[in-house]
Amino acid sequence: xxxxxxxxxxxxxxxxxxxxxxxxxxxxxxxxxxxxxxxxxxxxxxxxxxxxxxxxxxxxxxxxxxxxxxxxxxxxxxxxxxxxxxxxxxxxxxxxxxxxxxxxxxxxxxxxxxxxxxxxxxxxxxxxxxxxxxxxxxxxxxxxxxxxxxxxxxxxxxxxxxxxxxxxxxxxxxxxxxxxxxxxxxxxxxxxxxxxxxxxxxxxxxxxxxxxxxxxxxxxxxxxxxxxxxxxxxxxxxxxxxxxxxxxxxxxxxxxxxxxxxxxxxxxxxxxxxxxxxxxxxxxxx
Amino acid sequence: xxxxxxxxxxxxxxxxxxxxxxxxxxxxxxxxxxxxxxxxxxxxxxxxxxxxxxxxxxxxxxxxxxxxxxxxxxxxxxxxxxxxxxxxxxxxxxxxxxxxxxxxxxxxxxxxxxxxxxxxxxxxxxxxxxxxxxxxxxxxxxxxxxxxxxxxxxxxxxxxxxxxxxxxxxxxxxxxxxxxxxxxxxxxxxxxxxxxxxxxxxxxxxxxxxxxxxxxxxxxxxxxxxxxxxxxxxxxxxxxxxxxxxx
Numbered sequence: 001x002x003x004x005x006x007x008x009x010x011x012x013x014x015x016x017x018x019x020x021x022x023x024x025x026x027x028x029x030x031x032x033x034x035x036x037x038x039x040x041x042x043x044x045x046x047x048x049x050x051x052x053x054x055x056x057x058x059x060x061x062x063x064x065x066x067x068x069x070x071x072x073x074x075x076x077x078x079x080x081x082x083x084x085x086x087x088x089x090x091x092x093x094x095x096x097x098x099x100x101x102x103x104x105x106x107x108x109x110x111x112x113x114x115x116x117x118x119x120x121x122x123x124x125x126x127x128x129x130x131x132x133x134x135x136x137x138x139x140x141x142x143x144x145x146x147x148x149x150x151x152x153x154x155x156x157x158x159x160x161x162x163x164x165x166x167x168x169x170x171x172x173x174x175x176x177x178x179x180x181x182x183x184x185x186x187x188x189x190x191x192x193x194x195x196x197x198x199x200x201x202x203x204x205x206x207x208x209x210x211x212x213x214x215x216x217x218x219x220x221x222x223x224x225x226x227x228x229x230x231x232x233x234x235x236x237x238x239x240x241x242x243x244x245x246x247x248x249x250x251x252x253x254x255x256x257x258x259x260x261x262x263x264x265x266x267x268x269x270x271x272x273x274x275x276x277x278x279x280x281x282x283x284x285x286x
Numbered sequence: 287x288x289x290x291x292x293x294x295x296x297x298x299x300x301x302x303x304x305x306x307x308x309x310x311x312x313x314x315x316x317x318x319x320x321x322x323x324x325x326x327x328x329x330x331x332x333x334x335x336x337x338x339x340x341x342x343x344x345x346x347x348x349x350x351x352x353x354x355x356x357x358x359x360x361x362x363x364x365x366x367x368x369x370x371x372x373x374x375x376x377x378x379x380x381x382x383x384x385x386x387x388x389x390x391x392x393x394x395x396x397x398x399x400x401x402x403x404x405x406x407x408x409x410x411x412x413x414x415x416x417x418x419x420x421x422x423x424x425x426x427x428x429x430x431x432x433x434x435x436x437x438x439x440x441x442x443x444x445x446x447x448x449x450x451x452x453x454x455x456x457x458x459x460x461x462x463x464x465x466x467x468x469x470x471x472x473x474x475x476x477x478x479x480x481x482x483x484x485x486x487x488x489x490x491x492x493x494x495x496x497x498x499x500x501x502x503x504x505x506x507x508x509x510x511x512x513x514x515x516x517x518x519x520x521x522x523x524x525x526x527x528x529x530x531x532x533x
Contacts, residue, residue, distance in 0.1 A: 164388040168377040171415075175375040178337045179389040180363030180434055234379075 002133040004251050010139035012246020013146035017201030019226040020238050021194015027170045027232030029187050032089050034096040037216030038103035043069040043199020044211045048116050058121050069199020074192035100216045108213040115212040225268050237279050290315045290470050291438050296345035298335035305331040307494040316468040320481045322516045323491035329474045330372050333442045337369045338362045368436025372443050374427040376415035383411040386433050393435025400429040403459050421452035438470040478516045482506045490515045
């Protein structure tokens with residue numbers, strides 16, 4: 001029981017890494033980026049190549065995966081995404097879903113369609129028992145690492161000047177820009193960090209979620225559930241939504257295997273009936 | 287005196303709609319200009335066009351001799367345009383202090399000086415923007431425009447919807463900013479009587495064009511012009527909003 005909870009938390013933490021960038025970019029620019037998962041996949045494959053082919057230590061590959069995805073994200077934002085900022089949501093959806101399909105076939109062509117795994121070092125394999133709870137070493141690493149990053153993100157957002165400028169731009173982009181905040185530059189930076197975190201999530205999550213070329217499509221629904229339930233005005237919302245989603249998905253698949261994915265949809269529907277604006281809605285609609 | 291701000295034949299609006307049809311004005315350093323006129327005559331559009339958040343169809347804007355027409359709003363703000371928007375638009379998820387520090391730039395208007403001007407804001411520094419009263423929000427909007435340390439401050443109906451006692455408090459602060467500190471300002475108002483006492487010159491907009499320009503004191507005495515173009519009644523009905531602008 002507690003082991004399931006533990007695994008669910010680890011799963012939720014990975015989901016948070018994957019989705020938190022999406023919720024911030026959606027909140028900031030109202031940009032629907034369905035291709036967010038493609039940046040996560042890029043990080044995952046980057047880690048696979050670095051660790052399995054080039055023999056880079058696993059822990060060193062994680063920041064590199066972050067960096068690679070962040071740079072790819074920045075390049076795409078500056079060259080392609082900036083042109084759809086002011087387009088309708090339908091245009092954004094069509095554009096980004098196109099990117100997803102391109103990413104899927106590109107990765108399929110280069111790396112093959114079979115599932116790949118990152119070779120974990122020995123010290124991260126296996127589990128130990130603590131107070132009767134079976135704890136996987138790798139999942140413990142995920143929880144600690146993602147927990148630290150989540151706290152750091154929250155501190156940057158709530159305590160730093162960059163964070164207050166970002167929140168100001170999310171509140172009212174037009175006025176923030178009129179008062180000297182370069183919203184476009186802020187967005188590019190946020191997009192890059194969000195893509196980087198997704199890449200880190202992809203690298204960390206390859207073991208748990210599985211990694212193959214259809215990754216961006218398979219997990220798109222999960223990202224969107226996290227953003228819908230968690231809202232886009234903070235990162236505590238997506239964080240809690242990720243944990244709820246992770247725990248309920250793991251528990252659901254264990255206890256109610258016949259229902260499968262319906263468990264998370266049921267929970268999502270229940271939450272949205274209760275709080276249609278998400279768990280942490282803005283105080284008032286703009 | 288040298289020109290600080292020069293607006294030349296500015297045509298602007300929203301989407302495809304032209305609201306301003308060729309407005310020109312100029313402002314010297316330390317000078318204050320009142321922009322008067324009834325609802326929907328283009329006062330807010332004029333402010334927004336100088337800030338850079340409208341659609342521009344023609345004309346030029348120069349600040350300190352530098353052409354800022356092609357600059358983005360954030361670049362104009364850094365060049366010296368300070369903005370107190372009509373709807374105040376306080377950042378709700380920021381505290382009072384963060385509302386100020388997020389946009390602050392180096393210059394004489396520091397956090398301490400803003401708090402000195404509006405002691406109420408100092409008391410409320412840890413409150414979030416959404417928790418303020420209308421008067422406090424307006425004070426914060428003025429402080430936020432000042433802490434950008436602009437060359438010219440644009441105030442869009444700063445007295446609207448406020449209780450008389452708050453109006454007096456705000457007018458005292460504005461008089462200090464404009465008269466004592468010598469901040470150049472453009473004050474958009476419907477309430478002519480209040481603002482003409484702190485401004486040097488005034489212009490009246492009607493249907494997107496300037497129909498009167500002159501001395502504030504002379505206009506104050508000129509009932510005929512005021513009654514023809516400006517609402518002078520004390521009790522103002524709830525007014526319609528300017529067209530909403532999407533992000």
